[in-house]
Amino acid sequence: xxxxxxxxxxxxxxxxxxxxIMDVTTPEQAKIxxxxxxxxxxxxxxxxxxxxxxxxxxxxxxxxxIKGIQAAVSIPVMAKCRIGHFAEAQILxxxxxxxxxxxxxxxxxxxxxxxxxxxxxxxxxxxxxxxGEALRRIGEGASxxxxxxxxxxGDVVQAVRHMRMMQADIRRxxxxxEDELYECAKQLQAPCELVNYVHExxxxxxxxxxxxxxxTPADAALMMQLGAEGVxxxxxxxxxxxxAKRAAAIVKAVTNFRDADLLAELSEDLGEAMVGIxxxxxxxxxxxxxx
Amino acid sequence: xxxxxxxxxxxxxxxxxxxxxxxxxxxxxxxxxxLSRAFDGLILPGGESTVQGKLxxxxxxxxxxxxxxxxxxxxxxxxxxxxxxxxxTVNDSRAYFRxxxxxxxxxxxxxxxxxxxxxxxxxxxxxxxxxxIRAPYIQSVSGSAQVLAECGGRIVAARQKNQLVTAFHxxxxxxxxxxxxxxxxxxxxxxx
Numbered sequence: 117x118x119x120x121x122x123x124x125x126x127x128x129x130x131x132x133x134x135x136x137i138m139d140v141t142t143p144e145q146a147k148i149x150x151x152x153x154x155x156x157x158x159x160x161x162x163x164x165x166x167x168x169x170x171x172x173x174x175x176x177x178x179x180x181x182i183k184g185i186q187a188a189v190s191i192p193v194m195a196k197c198r199i200g201h202f203a204e205a206q207i208l209x210x211x212x213x214x215x216x217x218x219x220x221x222x223x224x225x226x227x228x229x230x231x232x233x234x235x236x237x238x239x240x241x242x243x244x245x246x247x248g249e250a251l252r253r254i255g256e257g258a259s260x261x262x263x264x265x266x267x268x269x270g271d272v273v274q275a276v277r278h279m280r281m282m283q284a285d286i287r288r289x290x291x292x293x294e295d296e297l298y299e300c301a302k303q304l305q306a307p308c309e310l311v312n313y314v315h316e317x318x319x320x321x322x323x324x325x326x327x328x329x330x331x332t333p334a335d336a337a338l339m340m341q342l343g344a345e346g347v348x349x350x351x352x353x354x355x356x357x358x359x360a361k362r363a364a365a366i367v368k369a370v371t372n373f374r375d376a377d378l379l380a381e382l383s384e385d386l387g388e389a390m391v392g393i394x395x396x397x398x399x400x401x402x403x404x405x406x407x
Numbered sequence: 408x409x410x411x412x413x414x415x416x417x418x419x420x421x422x423x424x425x426x427x428x429x430x431x432x433x434x435x436x437x438x439x440x441x442l443s444r445a446f447d448g449l450i451l452p453g454g455e456s457t458v459q460g461k462l463x464x465x466x467x468x469x470x471x472x473x474x475x476x477x478x479x480x481x482x483x484x485x486x487x488x489x490x491x492x493x494x495x496t497v498n499d500s501r502a503y504f505r506x507x508x509x510x511x512x513x514x515x516x517x518x519x520x521x522x523x524x525x526x527x528x529x530x531x532x533x534x535x536x537x538x539x540i541r542a543p544y545i546q547s548v549s550g551s552a553q554v555l556a557e558c559g560g561r562i563v564a565a566r567q568k569n570q571l572v573t574a575f576h577x578x579x580x581x582x583x584x585x586x587x588x589x590x591x592x593x594x595x596x597x598x599x
Contacts, residue, residue: 125522155458
């Protein structure tokens with residue numbers, strides 16, 4: 117992959133900032149998401165809550181279904197491949213997907229290696245629980261990071277934990293003496309040059325979104341105030357009582373995430389939120405997939 | 408001199424960084440009450456035009472900003488911002504301020520695989536870096552709108568009185584010349 121292409125791929129993530137990326141399973145849902153103000157959509161056959169409920173192996177979606185969504189909207193379309201499944205990623209690149217999510221929501225195809233994302237021209241977003249994981253993914257060629265959270269639960273606690281861990285690690289590294297960075301990189305199991313970047317710039321070298329468990333405008337505002345640059349909403353929208361209204365409210369909450377008066381207004385009368393599962397109740401921790 | 412930056416979605420922080428490097432002060436527009444601040448020019452950043460256009464209307468900023476742009480307040484639109492100002496977009500029925508006599512093509516180079524970097528001449532500045540991200544281009548200009556830059560035979564920058572648009576993203580490169588050009592436009596408008 118030429119140097120330029122990686123810059124361009126990081127640049128697309130910059131254009132998504134301050135926005136909401138929504139999971140959709142049909143062209144109709146994609147239209148609803150676009151009309152509600154989504155800055156991109158994630159095309160997948162089943163949303164995480166249903167994957168969780170159905171069990172079994174979750175794989176890349178049917179390319180025909182993804183193409184149907186590409187044809188339905190004008191905003192960027194993302195799709196998921198399994199961790200380590202570079203052949204699925206090759207297929208997604210062949211249909212000119214705008215972003216590939218190498219995602220723990222699907223069943224991992226490789227329990228050791230992630231995809232070498234530098235071999236691709238299309239950009240990748242990857243999940244991370246902490247800074248070391250984020251920097252390893254960036255080292256492998258990811259041009260955007262999101263918290264893993266815990267997808268399909270409607271419970272924001274893990275996204276909060278992951279975002280706080282990343283931000284705390286960033287602050288810690290920013291405050292370090294230069295001769296402490298090498299040891300820090302060893303501990304984080306992350307590339308030295310990326311640790312140096314974080315030390316110098318006090319931020320990740322790529323855009324960082326929140327994901328996994330965001331279900332309300334307040335959840336979205338919480339994640340933005342904790343330092344997210346935008347939000348992925350998966351099951352939270354189309355598992356709720358009034359998807360169009362909830363989606364539009366979350367979009368506005370991300371723009372005005374510090375405006376409590378507006379957030380109060382946006383949170384009114386949204387109908388039922390997704391039921392959700394508490395983290396103690398779930399059998400499968402998707403966030404533990406991939407290191 | 409204060410420049411307002413539309414901050415409802417997209418790469419507004421990058422524009423703010425460019426303004427800060429040039430020593431210009433700026434403020435963010437996120438909701439209607441932000442319009443009561445004093446500002447002399449407006450930047451419409453890159454992002455998704457569908458999102459920005461919708462939020463401009465629903466957050467109650469559309470009408471007043473359109474009136475001020477029509478009244479001659481200097482405005483600089485990049486990528487999505489170009490689409491917000493265009494009189495029409497040939498491949499999309501959505502239109503927004505429609506204050507500038509340009510006809511735009513949305514996502515004109517295709518999906519992300521069509522995004523590219525180039526260098527080309529910008530009238531009055533010279534050769535500058537140009538980053539195109541799922542970019543539009545300008546199919547034609549009319550009225551008093553003038554072409555400022557072309558790249559690969561496509562119009563990628565134009566100006567009409569106090570309105571400036573680029574299909575590319577000057578805020579993504581270190582080169583500050585297009586932002587300086589816009590600040591000069593604001594200075595000129597203030598003197599007139």
